[in-house]
Amino acid sequence: MVQRILEAAKIESLDPSAIPRLRMPERGTVFAARAARLLQLAEASNPIAGYLRLMAALADAQQRILSTSTALMPARESIERNQQHSMPIVPALTDERDPAWRDVLFMLLDIIEAAGALTPPLAQLVARLRTTDAATLDTQADAIIALRFAEIDPAAAPFIVAALQVVWTDLATRIAVSDVPYLDAPGVCPLCGSMPVASIVRVGGTHDGYRYVQCGLCSTEWHVVRAKCSNCDSTKGIAYHAMGTPTDDETEEQRAARAKQAALKAESCDECGTYRKIGYQDKAxxxxxxxxxLASLTLDLLMGDAGFRRASPHPWLWPEHVDEA
Ligand SMILES: [Zn+2]
Ligand SMILES: [Zn+2]
Incomplete structure (x- = not known):
């Protein structure tokens, strides 16, 4: 296994035309870019503008902590063990989570509160999180990472996730691409094993024209060829859906032309019945x-109506749990 990893890394470095398989987050800008984009999206008459501005403040707080924190680094031996087994190199699902993640959570709450503009229910939530005991916070973190929906507190989850994101993104910025193994399981982050949020077709540099899916936890992006389901790897039954109101007499060609112009689409898969969103950097x-x-809930509604479900939840937007008996 180790040899296979070395070979893959070597091949990439020898062939300059090879597609870079990973794009690691940039420590100085990863959350700041997210915050700036959330603010941008909050302006254009978005029905959830207020919520997006709050989430932008949360991303800003994440950046402040990441920019000033000292590193949490997993033990070298656990990295090597995971490499040998083609496992995510710093798995999110672990018994060895650094308890410092809870300090990150409290720092986030302090920054958000100092920034002001907490609504009364939010101020209550922040107060509740501050007095929640360590074991309960850890159980919430485990439930979120393992996607045990029935146990997740949807109101508190964005803040807990935000703290975990800081810790895992911190790790991601410190790991060399050549250390990250090729996984046997498709569809999950090779660094932390979490599910991706959405994907982007990038422009510029070595990533130009290639599609990357972004991890919802550690922000690492990995390459997935275009027109392939990022959830089940199928290349059959892939379709693209864009927002916008079709005219009553819209032809199939007109619909396709409208979708072609869109900077954001949903990529659906008939094989597994799910979709993920995809953005085109040459258009936005x-x-x-x-x-x-997060900012395009209208597209989620449209996809739900079309009979597709999200391949994975957005880590800052958890559905209220309903028992499906
Ligand atoms: Zn990840
Ligand atoms: Zn699929």
Whole structure:
């Protein structure tokens, strides 16, 4: 296994035309770019503008902590063990989570509160989180990472996720691409094993024209060829859907032309019945998968009506749990 990893890394470095398989988050800008994009999207008469501005403040707080924090680094031996087994190199689902993640949570709450403009229910939530005991916070973190919906507190989850994102993005910025193994399982982050949010077709540099899906936890992006389901790997039954109101007599060609112009689409898959959003940087340069996914609930409604479900939830927007007996 180790040899296979070395070979893959070597091949990439020898062939300059090879597609870069990973795009690691940039420590100085990752959350700041997200915050800026959320503010941008909050302006254009978005029905959830107020919510997006609050989430922008949360992303700003994440950036402040990431820019000033000291590193949390997992033990070298656990990295090597995971490499040998083609496992995510710093798995989110772990018994060895650094308890410092809870300090990050409290720092986030302090910054958000100091920024002002907390609505009364939000101020209550912040107060509640501050007095929640460590074991309960850890259980919430586990439930979120393992997607055990029935146990997740949807109101508190965005803040808990935000703290975990800071810790795992911190790790991602410190890991060399050549250390990240090729996974046997498709559809999950090779760094932390989490599900991606959305994808982006990038412009410029070595990533030009290639599609990357972005991890919802550690912000690492990995390459997935276009017109392929990022959830189940199928290349059959892939379709694209854009927002906008079709005219009554819209022909199939007109619909296709309208979809072609869109900077944001949903990529659906008939094989697994899910969709994920995809953005085109040549049409919207500041497109940021995490922010744009959160800000485009209208597209989610449209996809729900069309009979598709999200391949994975947005980490800052958890559905209220309903028992499906
Ligand atoms: Zn990840
Ligand atoms: Zn699929």
């Amino acid at each position: 340069y500041d497109f940021e998968p995490y922010a744009d996914d």
